Amino acid sequence: ECQDDFYGVNCSTPCTCFKNNTDHCDSITGECVCKPHWTSSDCTVDKNECLVDPLACPNYSECRNLQPGYECNCYLGLVKNTQGQC
Numbered sequence: 001e002c003q004d005d006f007y008g009v010n011c012s013t014p015c016t017c018f019k020n021n022t023d024h025c026d027s028i029t030g031e032c033v034c035k036p037h038w039t040s041s042d043c044t045v046d047k048n049e050c051l052v053d054p055l056a057c058p059n060y061s062e063c064r065n066l067q068p069g070y071e072c073n074c075y076l077g078l079v080k081n082t083q084g085q086c
Contacts, residue, residue: 002027018044021068037068060086 002011005019007030015025017032021043024033034043049056049070050063057063057072064071074086 016042018042035068058085 002008005015005025007013007015007025007027011027013030015022015030015032017025021035021038022032023035025031026033032041032043034040034047037047037049039045039047046065046067048065050065056070060078061072061074064073072084074080078086080086
C-alpha cells in the first residue's frame with residue numbers, strides 16, 4: 001500500500017488528483033476516486049447533480065447546481081414543508 005499521493009511500482013509515481021476534491025488515489029492504478037459532488041480524471045470538475053439526476057429535487061421545485069452540490073428551490077409562491085416538499 002502506497003502513501004496517499006503515490007502509486008505504482010515502488011510507489012514512485014505521483015498521483016495527479018486535485019487533493020481537496022479527492023477521496024483517495026488508487027495505489028495500483030493511480031485513478032482518482034473523487035469526493036461526492038466532484039468528477040473527472042483529476043477530480044477538478046463540479047458534478048452537475050441537476051443533469052445527472054433529473055429527480056434530485058421534489059415536485060414543484062427547480063434544481064440549482066452549486067459548486068459543490070446543489071439546492072432545490074420551490075417554484076414562486078410555494079414554500080417547503082417540514083419534509084422538504086414544496
